[in-house]
Amino acid sequence: MSTKRTFSVGEELAGPVRGITNERIEWYDSAMLSACMNELRQVGSNIHTDEAFARQEGFSGINADGMIMTNWCSEMLVREFGLDYIERGELRTKFIKPVNFNVLLHVKARVKEANRSASGGMEYVLDVWCEDEHGTKLVDGDAKVAAAA
Amino acid sequence: MLGGYISDLDTGDVFEPVEYTLTAFMCSEYAHGTEEQSEFFHSAHNPAGRQLRPPTMIHADKMLLLEKNCLKEQRIxxxxxxDARVHYEYHAKQHSAAYVGETLVVTGRIVEKYVKRNRPYLWYYMEVHTKDGRLVTTYNDRTLLRYRPEGVAA
Structure with a gap:
């Protein structure tokens, strides 16, 4: 008998709750460049790190790279579904509003569908989103995970 | 058109592929940069028994494709x-895990270049396979080429 946790329709999952800081923005952008080049790199000027440049491009100030929030959503799915998500999962995120410096971000998900598969596992469909401390949705998305039996 | 700026890319453009060997540093550093502490991405001490690539690293693959194919705007x-490019939509589907030490081949194309609410967008489609042909990730991405609407001065 499987000891895997199962999820019910309507169940809410809570991911990280983290503030958007200059350091976190720099960590992601530098790490992404480092991963690309297989050596440590430091991010330069862009709309995520340079206030003047961000304003010149039409933003109200520096804003977080959307992939920071996507990674925090993914972290929640890795924690809840493990290899089932890493090997067979699907995640979509839409960056519907700029996520500005100093916002406190809450990563959340809700199980929308939970169906038994022919192989005896579970197939989940989830709404996934990030909201600020006032409950305003800044990132919207969904996910699918086929959990093996 | 390949070889120019990202905004020169057009519907139907097919990228020259990128190939690289996945290292422990790449996986761990990418995960570290997002505070992802799962042992899957930092060592082999996890249920898979091997260090894995974070599923979201497809975004780094996109940057590698652009670096190779947009020579006037090599972001890396x-x-x-x-204009600054703004990521609008990430949509990755995983088909298998990728392991440290495997050689990965990244391919991609521009599905569509379009304008919505006076702003130009690119829709990318990408695939990552291992060199021996196993599909790892398929990916759709929509990116805004300019945040300021047409006609609004900087």
């Missing part, structure tokens, strides 16, 4: 185009 090298 610090070059900027005429």
């Amino acid at each position: 090298s610090g070059m900027k185009g005429p």
Whole structure:
């Protein structure tokens, strides 16, 4: 008998709750460049790190790279579904509003569908989103995970 | 058109592929940069028994494709185009895990270049396979080529 946790329709999952800081923005952008080049790199000027440049491009100030929030959503799915998500999962995120410096971000998900598969596992469909401390949705998305039996 | 700025890319453009060997540093550093502490991405001490690539690293693959195919706007090298690009949608489907030590081949194309609410967008489609042909990730990405609407001065 499987000891895997199962999820019910309507169940809410809570991911990280983290503030958007200059350091976190720099960590992601530098790490992404480092991963690309297989050596440590430091991010330069862009709309995520340079206030003047961000304003010149039409933003109200520096804003977080959307992939920071996507990674925090993914972290929640890795924690809840493990290899089932890493090997067979699907995640979509839409960056519907700029996520500005100093916002406190809450990563959340809700199980929308939970169906038994022919192989005896579970197939989940989830709404996934990030909201600020006032409950305003800044990132919207969904996910699918086929959990093996 | 390949070889220019990202905004020169057009519907139907097919990228020259990128190939690289996945290292422990790449996986761990990418995960570290997002505070992802799962042992899957930092060592082999996890249920898979091998260190894995974070599923979201497809975004780094996109940057590698652009670096190779948009020579006037090589973002990894610090070059900027005429406008900042803004990521609008990430949509990755995993088909298998990728392991440290495997050689990965990244392919991609522009599905569509279009304008919505006076703003130009690119829709990318990408695939990552291992060199021996196993499908790892398929990916759709929509990116805004310019945040300021047409006709609004900087």
